[in-house]
Amino acid sequence: MINKAGKELTWLFALKILSRLFDLTLNILVLRDLEPGIYGLTTNLDLLTNVTLFYLKIVLKQTYSRLKDPNQEQTQSAVNLMYFGLLITICISPITVFVMSYNQSVNFAKTAFLYGISAIIDGASEPYAVQWIIQLKLNVIAKAEGLAVFIKTIVLYILLGKYTREIFQIETLIGFGIAQVIYSIIVFVYIFSLSTKTKPKLLNEEGVYVVSEMKQIGYQFTLMAFMKFLLQELEKIVMVIYNNPIISGEFTLVSHIGSIIPRFIYVNIEQIAYNLFPKISQDEQQQLLQKYLRFLNLIGISIVSAGIPCASAFLQIYGTQWTADSCVLAMQLYCIYIWIMGINGITESYVNSTIATKDMGWYRYLLIAQTIIYSLSLVIMVQLGSSGIIISNILSMSVRIFVSFLIIHKSGIQIQWSRILPKFWILYICGFLLQYLTQGFQLLILTAIYYGILGLVNLRTVIDVIKSN
Structure with a gap:
């Protein structure tokens, strides 16, 4: 399987x-x-x-x-x-x-x-x-x-x-x-x-x-999914109400660029994991979850350490109208958001696919509490522009990760933290600092080479996820 x-x-x-x-x-x-x-x-x-x-x-x-x-x-x-x-x-x-x-x-x-x-x-x-x-x-x-x-x-x-x-x-x-x-x-x-x-x-x-089983699950998921929908889409609702096209434009561009990873890697891993977790034993669940977490940490740390210094240089490719300080800051914050998003996605996939029907009630209340907190923070932080929206997302998703790990621990899954970090992760921090020594297009070339080498060092992590054996 x-x-x-x-x-x-x-x-x-x-x-x-x-x-x-x-x-x-x-x-x-x-x-x-x-x-x-x-x-x-x-x-x-x-x-x-x-x-x-x-x-x-x-x-x-x-x-x-x-x-x-x-x-x-x-x-x-x-x-x-x-x-x-x-x-x-x-x-x-x-x-x-x-x-x-x-x-x-x-x-x-x-x-x-x-x-x-x-x-x-x-x-x-x-x-x-x-x-x-x-x-x-x-x-x-x-x-x-x-x-x-x-x-x-x-x-x-x-x-x-x-x-x-x-x-x-x-x-x-x-x-x-x-x-x-x-x-x-x-x-x-x-x-x-x-x-x-x-x-x-x-x-x-x-x-x-x-069938009755599917009706019951569908009813429970209707309530839970509505809360998750608000958590995922509330930013767009607030931007529509706030009605500032410049902020919406910056956020849309940044999220469009950043969506390469979430929409075309994270989503597919989560969909497979969601279908797969209920069909395998708990030992296999633990092994698979750790492989996914290590892979997502590899991607997240790479994006944070490479993306933050390169944000301004990269946005210049799209034209000078996108290189305002507010847009650059939003791009840098979104790099952190991508990392958080990956961890949240896989942990929630495990929770949603394995949680018992009897536990959905209290989990739903947790989602309601998270939605209220996120709504309040978003209404306040949107005053800071596109960066404020992303900061609210980071804070909200961090809380969701914490809740998911509590449920994972309660289910009997013991995450070994040494197995979910990429090899030589300290080199990503060094790369983050070294990138500030150069600028412009040369920065993008040197960054690609440096992180390409680190990617080869961690190639086994990618292969393990693809093969899942």
Whole structure:
């Protein structure tokens, strides 16, 4: 089982990282001529998508992913559940589009409509993706999303690129909307073309569409996931209410750059771990969790020690409009946030996939308390700009990690701290200090060489995660 997950992880790493690097490369060409205020409005659009797909992709998807060894009836139940979620998505989409478009420009309203359509199409692929997720054949999902990102980026560059924008005469925001719709269509068509057994149907003669076990878990996860959704998306909600496009633009750019690691490495490790942890013994859980933690610490320490000194030099690639002190500071803080995010993701994956149903009640109260604390800190810290938002995220996620480790310890898992740190980690601190001796493009080259060598020293850690043996 673990080796099978390792093969899928290899596909996910290779395809998604390549597609994301391609995405960032072409986006540099687009963003060099884009004002921060205009780009900041894409925060509203991301929030629209996340709200619309929240119940389908967060609650219901996690519900069936907890199944240890799903039989044919449970698999069909999962398909039925995702059709129910799709119906909810279709109902939520126009409401979300209307609310987000209220008192906005006509171009924003048109783009919001396109994002709403995109969310529905994206949601329509979920019933067809059930069989691949349950069987841990995540390479199908990786190929679909990798191809979609690749084509979406090309479309975005054609519509908004410096040398092609005059040909199509399309407003900037609407160009983002068209590219998003194309992304969703490609994901749907790819997964649909390979899937079978995807029609909703009764499980037995009594007229049951969803097994009782899945209903119960789904109910519990609805309450828990709502709290987690607020913890993850509250920053966007506050930025929309605060209505400062410059702050939103800086935060969106920084998070877009930093999303290479969280969205295309962390998310896939967490998805595999979430499906895998319930299916293996506790000893295997401990070994696997330690491997993941060591790998995530390797990535996190590397990003912190290399990213903070290089933040200003790196942002110059995107144009001088992005090199303000506030944006550079936000980029530096986000490097720390990426590290914290990885540790939080894997520990919460373990907790959410293994916690007993009877313990979900008090865990939910902990999430409520964390949400209240995060909300208060975010409202206060947003006054500091994009950096304040990131500081609030770091503090909130640190508390969540502490709670997760308490639950992990209670479950009987004993983390050996010496096994979750990369080899020669002290050299990363030395590298952090040495980088301040040089500047500009030369800094980026020397940093890449130095950390490339350290990466080779720790190559075994990466191989262990990919193979998971």
